[in-house]
Amino acid sequence: MNVNDTAASHPPRIALAVGCPAGIAPELTARMLADSAVTSAAQIVTVGDRRVIARGAEVAGVSLDLRYITPDAPLPENSARPVFIDLGNLDPATISVGNLSEAAGRSALANFKHALALGLRGEADAVAFSPFNKASMRLVHPGYEDEIVFVTEMLGFKGIxxxxxxxxxxxxxxxxxxxxxxxxxxxxxxxxxxxxxxxxxxxxxxxxxxxxxxxxxxxxxxxxxxxxxxxxxxxxxxxxxxxxxxxxxxxxxxxxxxxxxxxxxxxxxxxxxxxxxxxxxxxxxxxxxxxxxxxxGGFPFPLLTAAHGSAYDIAGEGIADPGALRAALLLAAEMGARRRASLQSRWNSW
CATH class of the missing domain: 3.40.718.10 (Isopropylmalate Dehydrogenase)
Structure with a gap:
């Protein structure tokens, strides 16, 4: 089988971390999982709490058909439905939408860590996340400067x-x-x-x-x-x-x-x-x-998100524009496919 055949039969896998549960991340994530343009471009493996994504789907007004698995379960190959790794780390009823909280920051950090681990182990071709709120994350991890510093520390990355x-x-x-x-x-x-x-x-x-x-x-x-x-x-x-x-x-x-x-x-x-x-x-x-x-850029795998933030001012209203996150996931799919094909090509040349 050549590289193109391999890429076609095994679409890229994107690990998608649900961002701040008090912001627009849950509703945007739900919209992505209901968007056929996104789910047909890649195998989406979302990391979060199923109660949070259910709330997000309700706010966004979309219906989701997901395959839920536990954090320690093996990732299914070529699942017909988007896979959701349920960390069970936040009951959305315990936080206030549009407000900073330690619980929201802890949930987002846990989701991000798990998604990064999938990328580090080679189980995902690219990693993406819906918008974080750095202030909430700093309530849990005071040294959280930005995503680049955090990822560098998490991966033990020595490059630029x-x-x-x-x-x-x-x-x-x-x-x-x-x-x-x-x-x-x-x-x-x-x-x-x-x-x-x-x-x-x-x-x-x-x-x-x-x-x-x-x-x-x-x-x-x-x-x-x-x-x-x-x-x-x-x-x-x-x-x-x-x-x-x-x-x-x-x-x-x-x-x-x-x-x-x-x-x-x-x-x-x-x-x-x-x-x-x-x-x-x-x-x-x-x-x-x-x-x-x-x-x-510069990390061992593509890492992408929307260029905007958590938008606490409109969270929970179902009006957040999904365009930027959709563009991020479609680009992640392209880059993930290119990375997978490159690795396959190197493998075939050995």
Whole structure:
């Protein structure tokens, strides 16, 4: 059997962790499990509490046909129905929708850990999660900085990982992420920017781009205006772009941050590497908030979610837009299938 036959007969498996039970995660997860476009693209193995997903289905107004299993049961192959691993870790009646709670944070963390374990053991080709609420998770795990730090610790990962925001025709990567603005300039070093550029090129190739075109934004207004507004573009970012080009990366810059996304939207670039969180996030969310996907790139398996948060203000109303989470799961299916085929190809070559 060739790789294509294998991929067709064994669709990718996505481990999907239910996010914050006090937010929109349960209703969005339920919508995904009732969405034939999602369930036909991959074998979805959801991790959570069956009472939470039942409440989510009720809020979303969908009917679910799931195959429930216990945490220690083997995962069924090619189940005709989405599989749900019932951790039995939260009675939704014990929490208040739209409010922070330790119980909600503990449930979300447990779901995430279990899904990550499936990815680490090779039982899932990709891992995804519906929106978390970091504040609730910190009530249980005070050191919870963000998903990248948590996953790095959980997996014992020694490599480099970064967060990417993805729209259908545009990716955004960043050199620094969840750090204060006051600390950004000191982190714009040659090594850090080159690391971000290399990881962007690698992640996009894994995402299906054969030769991604990457725009590298400047740090300062007008990309420093020839040194009038700062020298990071001259001393750091420009040399990184030259080094990347010497390695065969298709990259351009440093470009003025206030116009680089205009050029990218017109099709000049496939991605923009920005220097800090809001430099790219604001632009990407204005362009396509309801379709935005967040990918944690660099880990041993694809890891994706919707680019928005837990939306406590509308939780329980059944009005949350499922577009971003659907896009995340469909991309996870594509990347998971590509990863499975690549591993199968290596296996066949031995």
């Amino acid at each position: 990982a970064s967060e990417f925001n993805i729209l259908p025709d545009l990716w955004n990567a960043r050199v620094t992420s969840h750090v204060p603005i006051s600390a950004v300039a000191s982190l714009i070093t040659f090594d850090n920017v080159l690391r971000g550029l290399r990881l962007t090129d690698q992640a996009m190739r894994e995402g299906g781009y054969q030769a991604p075109r990457i725009a590298v934004a400047g740090l300062n207004p007008h990309a420093g205006d020839g040194g009038n507004f700062g020298r990071e573009e001259i001393d750091v970012i420009g040399p990184v772009v030259a080094a990347g080009q010497a390695e065969g990366i298709i990259c351009h810059g440093p470009l003025p941050p206030d116009t680089v996304f205009v050029r990218a939207r017109k099709g000049e670039f496939d991605a923009v590497l920005t220097m800090y969180h809001d430099q790219g996030q604001v632009a990407m969310k204005l362009i396509g908030f309801d379709q935005g996907v967040t990918m944690l």
